[in-house]
Every structure is written in C-alpha cells, then in structure tokens.
Amino acid sequence: MRPGSPPTSGKQKRMAEDGKDDSVATDDDSDLTAADGSLNNTMVEEGSTLLRRMEICVAEAEKRSGKNAVSMQETFTVYLIETRPMDAVAEGRNPAPDSLWRRYSEFELLRNYLIVTYPYIVVPPLPEKRAEFVWHKLSADNMDPDFVERRRVGLENFLLRVASHPVLSNDKILYHFLTEEHGWKEVVYETGFQAKADSRLRALSATFRVRNPDKRFMEMKHYSDELQSHTSQLLRARARVADRLYGVYKVHGNYGRVFSEWSAIEKEMGDGLQSAGHHMDAYAASIDDILEEEEHYADQLKEYLSYAEALRAVCRKHELAQFELEMASQDLISKKQQREELATGIVRTFSFKGMTNKLFGQEAPEQREAKLKLLEELITEGEETVKEKTVECEEHVERAWVDMQRFKEQKDKDLREALINYAVMQISMCKKGIQVWSNAKECFLKM
Amino acid sequence: MSAGAPRGLASSGQKPITEILHPLSAAEETLSPGPDVTVSGGGEKDSGLTNGTPVETSSPASASLLFNRLQLDDDLDGDARDLYASTETRDLFVTVDDPKKHVSTMETYITYRVSTKTTRIEFDLPEYCMRRRYQDFDWLRIKLEDSQPTHLIPPLPEKFVMKGVVDRFSEEFVETRMKALDKFLKRVADHPVLSFNPHLNAFLSAKDLNKRQGLALLTKVGESVKHVAGGYKLRTRPPEFCAMGEYLDTFAQKLGTIDRIAQRILKEQSEYVTELREYGTVYSSWAGSEEELRRPLEGVAGCVTTCCGALEDLSENMSQDFLPVLREYVLYIESMKNVLRKRDQSQAEYEGRLEAAILRKQEDRTPMPVEVEKCQDKVECFNADLKADWERWQSNKRQDFKQLLTGIADKNINHYEKWFPTCLAWSTPYKLLLKIILKN
Numbered sequence: 083m084r085p086g087s088p089p090t091s092g093k094q095k096r097m098a099e100d101g102k103d104d105s106v107a108t109d110d111d112s113d114l115t116a117a118d119g120s121l122n123n124t125m126v127e128e129g130s131t132l133l134r135r136m137e138i139c140v141a142e143a144e145k146r147s148g149k150n151a152v153s154m155q156e157t158f159t160v161y162l163i164e165t166r167p168m169d170a171v172a173e174g175r176n177p178a179p180d181s182l183w184r185r186y187s188e189f190e191l192l193r194n195y196l197i198v199t200y201p202y203i204v205v206p207p208l209p210e211k212r213a214e215f216v217w218h219k220l221s222a223d224n225m226d227p228d229f230v231e232r233r234r235v236g237l238e239n240f241l242l243r244v245a246s247h248p249v250l251s252n253d254k255i256l257y258h259f260l261t262e263e264h265g266w267k268e269v270v271y272e273t274g275f276q277a278k279a280d281s282r283l284r285a286l287s288a289t290f291r292v293r294n295p296d297k298r299f300m301e302m303k304h305y306s307d308e309l310q311s312h313t314s315q316l317l318r319a320r321a322r323v324a325d326r327l328y329g330v331y332k333v334h335g336n337y338g339r340v341f342s343e344w345s346a347i348e349k350e351m352g353d354g355l356q357s358a359g360h361h362m363d364a365y366a367a368s369i370d371d372i373l374e375e376e377e378h379y380a381d382q383l384k385e386y387l388s389y390a391e392a393l394r395a396v397c398r399k400h401e402l403a404q405f406e407l408e409m410a411s412q413d414l415i416s417k418k419q420q421r422e423e424l425a426t427g428i429v430r431t432f433s434f435k436g437m438t439n440k441l442f443g444q445e446a447p448e449q450r451e452a453k454l455k456l457l458e459e460l461i462t463e464g465e466e467t468v469k470e471k472t473v474e475c476e477e478h479v480e481r482a483w484v485d486m487q488r489f490k491e492q493k494d495k496d497l498r499e500a501l502i503n504y505a506v507m508q509i510s511m512c513k514k515g516i517q518v519w520s521n522a523k524e525c526f527l528k529m
Numbered sequence: 530m531s532a533g534a535p536r537g538l539a540s541s542g543q544k545p546i547t548e549i550l551h552p553l554s555a556a557e558e559t560l561s562p563g564p565d566v567t568v569s570g571g572g573e574k575d576s577g578l579t580n581g582t583p584v585e586t587s588s589p590a591s592a593s594l595l596f597n598r599l600q601l602d603d604d605l606d607g608d609a610r611d612l613y614a615s616t617e618t619r620d621l622f623v624t625v626d627d628p629k630k631h632v633s634t635m636e637t638y639i640t641y642r643v644s645t646k647t648t649r650i651e652f653d654l655p656e657y658c659m660r661r662r663y664q665d666f667d668w669l670r671i672k673l674e675d676s677q678p679t680h681l682i683p684p685l686p687e688k689f690v691m692k693g694v695v696d697r698f699s700e701e702f703v704e705t706r707m708k709a710l711d712k713f714l715k716r717v718a719d720h721p722v723l724s725f726n727p728h729l730n731a732f733l734s735a736k737d738l739n740k741r742q743g744l745a746l747l748t749k750v751g752e753s754v755k756h757v758a759g760g761y762k763l764r765t766r767p768p769e770f771c772a773m774g775e776y777l778d779t780f781a782q783k784l785g786t787i788d789r790i791a792q793r794i795l796k797e798q799s800e801y802v803t804e805l806r807e808y809g810t811v812y813s814s815w816a817g818s819e820e821e822l823r824r825p826l827e828g829v830a831g832c833v834t835t836c837c838g839a840l841e842d843l844s845e846n847m848s849q850d851f852l853p854v855l856r857e858y859v860l861y862i863e864s865m866k867n868v869l870r871k872r873d874q875s876q877a878e879y880e881g882r883l884e885a886a887i888l889r890k891q892e893d894r895t896p897m898p899v900e901v902e903k904c905q906d907k908v909e910c911f912n913a914d915l916k917a918d919w920e921r922w923q924s925n926k927r928q929d930f931k932q933l934l935t936g937i938a939d940k941n942i943n944h945y946e947k948w949f950p951t952c953l954a955w956s957t958p959y960k961l962l963l964k965i966i967l968k969n
Contacts, residue, residue, distance in 0.1 A: 305818065312815035319808040326801035333797055336790045344783040347776055351927055358934070494821040498959070501825040505956040508832060512949035516942050523938035529931045 132251035133242060137166040138260065140238035141181070143230050159230055160185050161237055165260050182263035186211070189237060191270060192259050196250060197392075198275045201399040202482035203250060204489040206243035207388030209236025215317040215380065217324040217373075232381060239385070249485070285398055288405035295404050296479055302486055303397035310390035313383050320380060324373055335366030354529030361522040368518070372511050379507070382500040386493060393489065396482050403478050407471040414464040421457045424450060622646040623718045623733065625711035628703045629660075638662050639698070641707055643714070645733045651725065657734045663688070665738060666710055672728035673717065679914040680723060681868050681922060683716035684860035685709070686853070705853045712857070716925070722914070763877035767912075773919060774869055781862045788855050791847060798844050802837050809833035828955025832948065839947035846940045854933050858926070865922065872911045879904035 132138075142162040149155060164179035189208055196205050213229050223229065241260070244250045255273065258266050341359030345352040627642035645657040666685055673682045686709035696702060717723045731738060766774070809830050816826035882901045890897070 308815075308818040312811065312818065315811045316808075316815065319804065319811050322804045323801070323808050326797065326804050329797040330794065330801055333790060333793050336793075337787070340783055340786045340790065344780075344787075347779050347783075351930070497822055498825050501822075501829055502956050502959050504829060505832065505952045508952045509949050512945040512952070515945045519938045519941040519945075523935055523942070526931060526934040526938060529927065529934070 131246045131248060132257065133245040135168050136245070136260070137164075137168055137179075138238075138241050138245055139164050140234050140241065143234045144183070145225075157225070158185055159225075159233075161234055163241070163260060180261065182261070184259070186233070186237075188259070188267070189240065191267065192256065193240075194279075195255055195270050195273065195275045196244070196253065197395065198279045199253070199255075199273075200249060201280075202396060202478045203247070203485050204389065204392045204396055205250070206240055206247070207385060207392055208240050209233045209381070210384055210388075215314075215321045215384070217321040217328070228377075232377065236381065236385070248488075280399070280402060285402050288402040289398060292401045292405040293408055295401050298483065299397045299400045299479070303394055306390045306394040306397065309393070310387060313387040313390065317380060317383055317387065320376075320383075324376065328369055328373060331369035332366050334362050338363035338366065351529045354525045354527075357528075358522045358525035361518050361525065365515070365518045365522075368514055372507070372514075375507055376504075379500060379504050382496065386497060389489070389493065393486070396486065400475075400478060400482060403471070403475040407468070407475045410464065410467045410471045414461065414468050417457060417461050417464055421454065421461060424454050424457065619719075620648045621718045621724055623714045625707055625714055628707050630698060637698070639703055639706075641710060643733060651730055652734060654734070659733065659736075661732070663706070663710070665732065666713065668738060669717075669728055669732045670713075673723060673726055676726060676728065677723060678871055679868075679911040680720070681865055681915070681918040682723070683713050684857060684864050685713055686857065687860070701849060705849060709853060709857055720921075762881075763873045764880065766873055766876075770869060770872065770912075770915075774866070777862050777866050777869070781859055784855055784859050784862070788852065788859075791852055791855070795844055795847060798840055802840050802844075805833055805837050805840075809837065825955070825959075831955060832952045835948040835951040839944045842947075843940055843944040847937070851933065851937055854929070858929070861922075865919075868915060868918075872908075872915055875904070875911050876908050879908045 140161050141164045143159050144162070145157055146160050147155060147157050160183040162181055162183055164181045166177060166179045170177050186208075190211075193205060193208055196203070209232070212224060213226075244256060245260075250256065255270055258269055262269075338359040338361075341355045341362065345355035345359065348355060622645070624644045625641050626644070628639050629641075630637065630639055640660040640662045643657075643659045643661050645652075645659075647655060663685075667688060670682060670685055673680075686706050717726075717729060723729065812826050812830035812833065816823045816830065819826060879901070882898075882904050886898055886901045
C-alpha cells in the first residue's frame with residue numbers, strides 16, 4: 083500500500099532507484115525481500131519502526147537570516163537532518179545521506195501534530211525552547227554555541243525516539259518531515275490536525291467534572307505530577323550546587339598565583355612552591371570539564387521533566403473522553419426519561435413541562451406525536467453517540483495503557499542509567515581531585 | 530612518625546629518659562623541694578596557681594602518652610635543627626597541654642599545664658609541672674624581649690579577643706591558643722641562648738612568678754624612651770639586612786593573601802555544603818515516589834550526604850589547623866621586623882657617637898671614649914645574633930610550611946577518599962550496566 087502521493091523529489095527517486103519500495107511509512111515490508119524473493123518477517127512483530135529501516139541523525143546546526151512572518155529581519159538556527167537507508171549501510175555500501183534543513187519551529191509543528199493525532203501516546207518531548215535552570219557560567223542565550231550544540235543533540239534524540247516508537251514511527255507526516263524539505267508544512271496543515279485539538283477549556287472542565295475516571299489513570303496522573311515536581315526541584319538544586327562548586331574550585335586557582343609569587347623570594351622552597359602552584363591552577367581548571375559533563379546529565383533530567391507533561395496529557399485525554407461519554411450517557415438518559423413522560427403522562431421528576439401541563443392543560447395529541455417522534459430520533463442518535471464515545475473511551479484506555487507501560491519501562495531504564503552515569507562522574511571527579519592534591523603534596527614534600 | 534629508640538642523654542649523669550618518672554606520677558616519690566621552689570605534681574596534690582588559688586588538676590596522663598609526644602616533637606624538629614644542639618644533646622623538653630577553666634569571684638580564666646623535663650644543672654629538679662595562664666606567657670615574652678634585645682623572640686597568639694565576637698572559652702579557641710602557646714614555648718626552649726634565660730627558668734619552675742607587671746611596663750617604657758632620647762637616625766642599613774627587611778615585607782604580604790584565599794575557600798565551601806544538603810534531600814524525596822528507581826535514587830542521596838560530611842570536616846580542619854598557623858607566622862614576621870629595627874637603632878647610635886667622638890678627637894685629641902667602643906661591640910653582637918637567628922628562623926619556617934602545606938594536601942585527599950567509596954558502593958550492584966557505560 084503506497085502512501086498518498088508525495089511529490090517525488092530527487093531524493094525519493096534515488097531511494098526508489100536503489101530498488102527499494104518507498105512505502106516505509108506503513109507496515110508494508112515489501113522492501114525486506116531477501117535475495118531469493120521470500121519475505122523477511124523478522125521486523126514485523128516488533129512493529130516495523132522507521133529507525134530500523136533508516137539511519138537518522140541531526141548532523142549540524144547553522145545560523146540563517148531571513149524575514150519572518152511580519153517581515154522583520156531575524157536570525158535563527160537551522161538543523162541538518164541526514165537519513166540513509168539502513169540496508170544500504172548494512173550491506174556495506176556507503177551512499178551519501180539524504181539531507182534537509184529544519185528549524186526548531188518545524189520540529190514543534192511536527193510534535194503538535196503527533197500529540198493531536200495520537201492522544202493515547204506519551205509523545206517524546208523536544209529539547210527546551212529556552213535555556214532554563216542555568217547556573218551562572220552558562221549563558222541563557224539561545225544563540226550560544228554550547229546551547230545550540232546541546233539542542234542539536236536533543237533534536238536528534240527526539241527523532242530517534244519517535245522513529246523507534248512502535249506506533250509513531252509509522253506516521254506519514256513524520257516520514258515526510260524527514261524526507262521532504264519543501265511543502266511539508268502545507269501537508270501538515272492539510273491534515274487539519276489543528277481543528278482536532280481539544281480546547282483547553284473543555285479539557286480543564288472535564289478534569290473537574292468527570293465522575294468515574296479509570297483509577298489507574300488517576301494514579302498515573304498523580305505520578306506525573308510527582309515526576310514533574312521532583313525533576314524540576316532537582317534541576318534547580320543542581321544548578322545552585324554547580325554554581326557553588328564552580329566557586330570553590332576557581333578560588334583555588336588563586337593559590338596558584340600566590341605560590342608563584344611567593345616562590346620568587348624563596349631559595350630552597352622556591353621550586354616546590356612553584357610546581358605546587360601549577361597543580362592548583364590545574365585543579366581550578368578541571369571544574370570546567372566536570373560541569374560540562376554534568377550538563378548532559380541535566381539534559382536527561384530535563385527530558386523526563388518534559389515527559390511528565392506528555393504523560394499527564396494522555397491522562398487528561400482520558401478524563402476528557404470519559405467525561406464526554408458520561409455527558410452523552412447522561413443526555414441519553416434524560417431524553418429517554420422525557421420520552422417516558424410524554425408516552426405515559428406520568429411525570430417522574432419535576433419538569434417545567436410537567437408544571438405547565440398541569441396548569442394549562444396538556445397539548446394536543448398531534449403535537450405530542452410530533453414530539454415523541456423527534457425524541458425517538460434524538461434517542462437513536464444519542465445511542466449512537468454513546469456507542470461511539472464508549473468505543474473511543476475504551477480504545478483510548480486500552481492503547482494508552484499499553485503505551486504508558488512502555489513509557490514506564492523506558493523511564494526506569496533511562497533514569498537508572500543516568501543515575502549510574504552520574505555516580506561514575508562523581509567517582510571520576512574524586513579521582514581527579516585525589517590526583518591533583520597528591521601531586522601538590524609531592525611538591526610540598528620537596529620544598 | 531615512628532618513635533625511635535630512647536636516646537641516652539649524653540651530657541647528664543642522670544637516668545635515661547624512659548626511667549625518669551613522669552612528673553604527674555611523682556605523687557608517690559618524695560622529691561625534696563628546694564628552698565625557694567615548690568614542686569607541684571601528682572594527681573592528688575593541688576598544683577598552686579601563681580596567685581595561690583588552688584585548682585583541680587587532671588588525672589595523670591599516661592607516661593607513654595607524654596613520652597610519645599616528646600618523642601614526636603623530636604622527630605619533627607630533627608631535620609631542621611642543623612644549627613642547633615643535635616637531638617642527642619637536647620636536654621630541655623617542654624609541653625603545654627591540659628587546659629582548665631577556673632572560676633573565681635573576680636574573674637574566669639583558663640590555665641594550661643606546663644610540663645618540663647630537663648637534665649640541665651640550671652634547674653634544681655629534673656622535672657616540673659606548673660599551671661600557667663596566658664598572662665604568664667605574656668610576662669615571659671616581655672621579659673625575654675627586654676633581657677635579650679638582640680634576639681628574635683617567637684610570637685605569642687593574639688592577646689586580645691573581642692568579647693562577643695569570639696568565645697574565649699570555646700573548645701576550639703582554647704585548643705588553638707594552647708597549640709600556639711606550646712609552639713612558643715618549644716621554640717624558646719630550643720633556642721641556644723633564650724633557653725638559658727633565667728626568666729624562662731622561673732616560668733617553668735617557680736611557684737610564684739613575682740610578676741610585678743607594673744614595673745615591667747615601666748622598664749619597657751624606659752627603654753623605648755632611651756632609644757628616642759638618643760635621637761640617632763640610621764643612614765644606611767647594610768645590604769644583608771635590607772634584603773632581610775624586603776623579604777619579610779613580601780613574605781608577610783603573601784601570607785596575608787593566602788589567609789584571604791583560605792577564608793574565601795571556607796566561605797565558598799560552606800555555601801556549597803548548604804546547597805548540597807538540599808540537593809540530597811530532593812533525591813531522597815523523589816525515591817519515595819518510585820519503585821524501580823528507588824535504590825539508585827537513594828544511592829545518590831547517600832553519596833551526597835557523605836560528601837557533605839567530608840566537606841564539613843575539611844573546612845573544620847582548615848580553620849583549626851591552617852589559618853592559626855598562618856596568622857602566627859605573620860606575628861612572627863612582625864617580631865623579626867622589630868628586631869631589625871632595634872638593630873638599626875643600635876647601629877645608628879654607634880655611628881652617631883662615633884661621629885661625635887671623631888669630631889672631638891680632631892679638636893682636642895681625646896682618646897676614643899669607652900661608650901663608643903661599647904656601642905661598636907653592641908652592634909657587632911647584634912648583627913651576629915641576628916644573622917644566626919635569621920638562619921634558624923628560615924630553617925624553621927621551611928619545616929613549618931612544609932608540614933603545614935603537606936597537611937592541607939592530606940586533608941583534601943582524605944576528604945575525597947571519604948566519599949567516593951559511597952558512590953562506588955551503591956552503583957556496584959549495577960556492575961554489568963556500569964561496565965557497558967564505562968566501555969563507551
């Protein structure tokens with residue numbers, strides 16, 4: 083099954099000429115034919131994620147200038163996305179990668195599309211838009227080269243996560259994002275996803291008024307709050323700690339200078355002091371690398387801070403779906419009641435109609451017939467709606483629960499690794515410290 | 530520092546040091562007191578204070594402890610004292626320890642136990658144990674300065690402390706002061722000239738110091754008056770003493786800088802620890818809401834806590850051991866500068882008198898007056914003493930700073946060694962994962 087006809091760009095033609103079927107956006111595994119023509123089924127079970135077929139990376143970042151929407155000159159950064167068919171790589175051929183440039187805002191657009199289109203998926207987050215939790219040495223400037231570099235890594239991480247997701251990786255828009263430089267935006271808008279987005283107000287109201295949300299989702303929502311709170315507290319504390327640690331190390335650099343000056347007036351002590359001073363300088367300088375490495379750890383925490391929000395979004399979607407189902411059911415019940423009242427003339431509950439009937443007498447039988455007929459139609463509609471909403475709700479619960487489990491496992495694995503990495507960094511920092519002071523001690527002993 | 534074999538004392542006919550009873554265990558042994566000297570010693574007897582107030586003494590320290598301490602000092606100074614009597618012939622050992630608070634109606638103050646062991650004949654007894662307070666040390670120093678003007682007298686820790694700012698009775702303050710007093714006394718006792726000063730003898734052995742502070746003050750004033758009245762101005766300081774002066778100025782400056790740096794480090798470290806503690810608690814509270822991640826999170830929290838403790842120890846060491854020694858050396862430099870100035874004065878006096886005498890000689894052919902010759906002697910004496918003291922001071926300085934800086938390096942190393950095992954410990958169960966990560 084071929085995807086909807088994208089304009090065949092040169093790149094895609096190239097891929098086609100490689101003898102590959104370019105229908106990678108679906109579960110079609112026709113490009114996995116083995117040499118003898120038999121199908122390779124190996125990939126199908128795990129969800130033929132895009133990443134298995136395509137090597138993706140965000141290779142570079144560049145500054146561009148241009149006019150923005152209001153015709154003002156602005157500078158922005160673009161990122162180079164490179165892709166290569168995986169089997170070409172596996173076979174040892176090294177074709178030049180296909181590449182295109184994208185801005186951060188385009189990544190945002192892609193993500194918004196995914197969130198709306200797959201509300202039951204915990205969609206991987208983008209790297210932060212603005213530098214936050216910054217400690218003093220790092221600049222909060224979006225144009226700062228270190229920030230751009232870390233963002234490049236974050237964007238690549240985002241693409242890799244999406245392209246390896248069992249559901250998301252099959253999306254056509256994603257595929258076009260990676261392969262169609264021009265006209266991609268129009269295609270996204272054409273999907274009309276923006277209209278499908280839930281209004282904030284509706285979502286909020288559902289949170290307060292829903293009566294029977296799935297308990298597991300409520301727990302998950304509570305957990306997402308905790309995760310968000312803890313990661314943001316941790317990031318804030320870490321930034322403050324980094325600041326202080328930087329200060330401690332850098333002040334030691336002053337020892338270097340004063341030892342050097344002091345050594346000038348000494349005879350026997352001079353050499354020892356001078357060398358020790360060099361080690362103090364080295365100690366002061368070592369903090370830069372240490373803290374730079376730690377930024378990577380902070381980035382991992384930031385990713386999960388954002389992930390917490392994505393998780394909460396899935397739970398909120400459930401609340402909304404459940405709420406809409408409850409509303410539809412409620413509506414159906416009340417309509418059925420109205421029918422009953424009309425049919426039997428018995429008023430069960432207080433109603434204005436009932437009152438006026440009593441006061442002014444009932445209406446004519448023809449009117450009643452007409453009303454009943456309308457009601458029947460409405461009830462039929464209502465029953466359809468309830469069915470739809472029930473299916474919607476149940477599907478969402480089912481699919482979301484699967485993805486939330488997947489997310490939980492991924493989170494545990496990733497964060498555990500991050501924490502171990504952190505311990506490794508701490509150990510390395512200790513070892514460096516011991517080394518420097520041992521060297522200094524040797525110099526002192528020689529004084 | 531290994532305790533070496535006890536050395537027999539070459540110059541004495543007395544028993545080797547190990548067989549000499551510890552002063553505080555002398556309760557049983559009857560030591561006949563001299564006519565004007567009272568022995569205070571032994572755990573049960575009260576050692577009298579210089580003002581006569583009885584005070585409680587501590588229980589006797591073990592003999593081996595005191596011996597080890599003396600031995601330790603021996604080894605520390607061993608490398609440096611080339612210009613000294615070698616350790617084999619050292620025959621005067623002093624120690625300051627055991628601070629005690631005394632509360633009387635008039636005042637509250639601290640006394641320290643001053644223990645002496647000696648084979649010198651200038652002392653009546655081989656050992657003494659006296660209680661002295663800071664005032665007494667101050668008295669000794671003044672007396673030494675007056676009686677040995679050509680020598681460098683080691684400094685005392687600062688006399689005045691602002692009440693309200695520093696707690697004069699806190700353990701740390703007392704401990705720091707005691708160490709400085711101990712150092713002072715040891716330096717005096719090791720000095721080939723100062724250690725034979727009768728005032729030191731009195732300090733170490735006399736019950737009542739007969740301080741008569743008022744008189745001492747007068748004497749001091751008198752001397753300085755004498756100098757000013759002379760009105761002699763030095764024309765040129767000889768280059769070697771110039772060099773000394775310059776060195777002292779620069780050295781004092783550098784020490785001041787190091788002091789400021791150390792204080793800054795302490796401040797930064799303390800703020801770091803505050804943030805670190807907060808950081809650790811976040812990990813702990815996060816662990817509460819996780820299942821799989823609880824162990825690693827608590828592991829990191831534990832690491833962070835250990836780091837805080839280690840850092841606090843390091844900071845304490847720095848402020849207790851490092852800073853006081855730095856400051857004491859600044860005082861030492863001041864003393865040295867004073868001695869240089871006094872030397873300048875005596876040289877100025879000599880040159881002045883000489884000039885006057887030459888003029889008179891030209892006029893009426895009177896022979897060189899005796900005072901001029903006396904002055905010349907004085908200057909030459911001063912110069913020689915000063916040079917010798919300078920060498921000694923330089924040598925000591927080198928040892929002291931070598932020890933001090935090595936100590937700081939050690940403390941820093943210890944600090945790291947304390948907490949990285951905790952990191953290792955919690956992450957080791959994840960060994961396999963660790964290997965994978967380390968490989969990358």
